[in-house]
Amino acid sequence: MDEVKIIEIKKSIFADNDEDAALLRKELKQKGVYLLNLMSSPGSGKTTTLTRVINLLKDRIRIAVMEADIDSDVDAVKILQETGIASIQLHTGGMCHLDAEMTRQGLMGLDLDGVDLVILENVGNLVCPAEFDTGAVSNMMILSVPEGHDKPLKYPLMFSVCDLVVINKIDVLPYFDFDMDQCREYVLMRNPKARVLPICAKTGEGVEALAEELLSRVKAWKEE
Amino acid sequence: MDEVKIIEIKKSIFADNDEDAALLRKELKQKGVYLLNLMSSPGSGKTTTLTRVINLLKDRIRIAVMEADIDSDVDAVKILQETGIASIQLHTGGMCHLDAEMTRQGLMGLDLDGVDLVILENVGNLVCPAEFDTGAVSNMMILSVPEGHDKPLKYPLMFSVCDLVVINKIDVLPYFDFDMDQCREYVLMRNPKARVLPICAKTGEGVEALAEELLSRVKAWKEE
Numbered sequence: 155m156d157e158v159k160i161i162e163i164k165k166s167i168f169a170d171n172d173e174d175a176a177l178l179r180k181e182l183k184q185k186g187v188y189l190l191n192l193m194s195s196p197g198s199g200k201t202t203t204l205t206r207v208i209n210l211l212k213d214r215i216r217i218a219v220m221e222a223d224i225d226s227d228v229d230a231v232k233i234l235q236e237t238g239i240a241s242i243q244l245h246t247g248g249m250c251h252l253d254a255e256m257t258r259q260g261l262m263g264l265d266l267d268g269v270d271l272v273i274l275e276n277v278g279n280l281v282c283p284a285e286f287d288t289g290a291v292s293n294m295m296i297l298s299v300p301e302g303h304d305k306p307l308k309y310p311l312m313f314s315v316c317d318l319v320v321i322n323k324i325d326v327l328p329y330f331d332f333d334m335d336q337c338r339e340y341v342l343m344r345n346p347k348a349r350v351l352p353i354c355a356k357t358g359e360g361v362e363a364l365a366e367e368l369l370s371r372v373k374a375w376k377e378e
Numbered sequence: 379m380d381e382v383k384i385i386e387i388k389k390s391i392f393a394d395n396d397e398d399a400a401l402l403r404k405e406l407k408q409k410g411v412y413l414l415n416l417m418s419s420p421g422s423g424k425t426t427t428l429t430r431v432i433n434l435l436k437d438r439i440r441i442a443v444m445e446a447d448i449d450s451d452v453d454a455v456k457i458l459q460e461t462g463i464a465s466i467q468l469h470t471g472g473m474c475h476l477d478a479e480m481t482r483q484g485l486m487g488l489d490l491d492g493v494d495l496v497i498l499e500n501v502g503n504l505v506c507p508a509e510f511d512t513g514a515v516s517n518m519m520i521l522s523v524p525e526g527h528d529k530p531l532k533y534p535l536m537f538s539v540c541d542l543v544v545i546n547k548i549d550v551l552p553y554f555d556f557d558m559d560q561c562r563e564y565v566l567m568r569n570p571k572a573r574v575l576p577i578c579a580k581t582g583e584g585v586e587a588l589a590e591e592l593l594s595r596v597k598a599w600k601e602e
Binding site: 197224226250281302310311326329 | 419420421422450452474505506522526528532533554
């Protein structure tokens, strides 16, 4: 297994991130690489969910991972240990989000040859990452049960830009006042096209449906 | 009971936030107002903890609350309903943090006459709020058990700037792989002077110790 590669991300010099993101999306389309931007609060289970999904899909498509973190490499090490996939760790140097140019810096550190799906694990934050288009084909977010079902009310932009909302840690539903129907309603209020998938990354419950959803999205996009 | 007052916070025009924060701290010292800056991830239990603490202290000192939120007023409504304290809601218009000037805008909306303690509930975010001195006397943060004990490794600045770290949701410890001793060690690695207090805001366990800690800090500071 490879060592974890770490890239120090530099501040962007581009004035128009939307334009830059559209360009990156076009470049990736030509290469046949589907970029998924994964966002959530700290501790909602992004890395655990990723390891599960990767283990279900790694023999069917080629996956690469970029882990954005302020300055540790615990996530990249975990992904490597549990899936055998060499991910790269992007050090944001305290920055609270990634934009398209920073994402491009990360992609340049990956060998994209033959890769079908690149998953970008964004900084754990429900505010800033939602404001910057990374160039991804789609945005997925994870809301965990302990955070509460009211989060779509409090972080409107995040839920507006995501079309795949995973509700994680459903194994602890009995111990929290979390109303799944109400949550689904709030999510759809922010984005009527969002798909909501309840899972438990710890036990694996529901993760197969999530993996199938991602696989079908990648395939449909490649055939577009 | 008063209605919830909402203030739309404007972007700061001050170039040097540290200077501005020091000035605000001095002004508040002259008024005898202790400003506490409360930070955490989304859904870690800031508002529930606050209502518990306020109910324990409101007959002993005069408290005012400022709730920072992107655009809802659910927190201010909850504080009002459960404590009778009229808090004000600061709408940050998508901004991911508060700085000293924004805090000052909020304070101007409060009647500070006779107030001993102002609690600022910052935006739910472990990254950006840590970078801006609000003018508070001290920074407190809440880490909840479901988020995991590794958070001080991943959000170093947040844990460096807080000298009071509350570990919330200890009622669900049996259902999560959360190592309290390890967590305490990581917290102290970031800030050796930090006080770590485990609580359960839902049941009230440990909240009395937290209230006493805050009360003694306010009193000691007034006598300085």
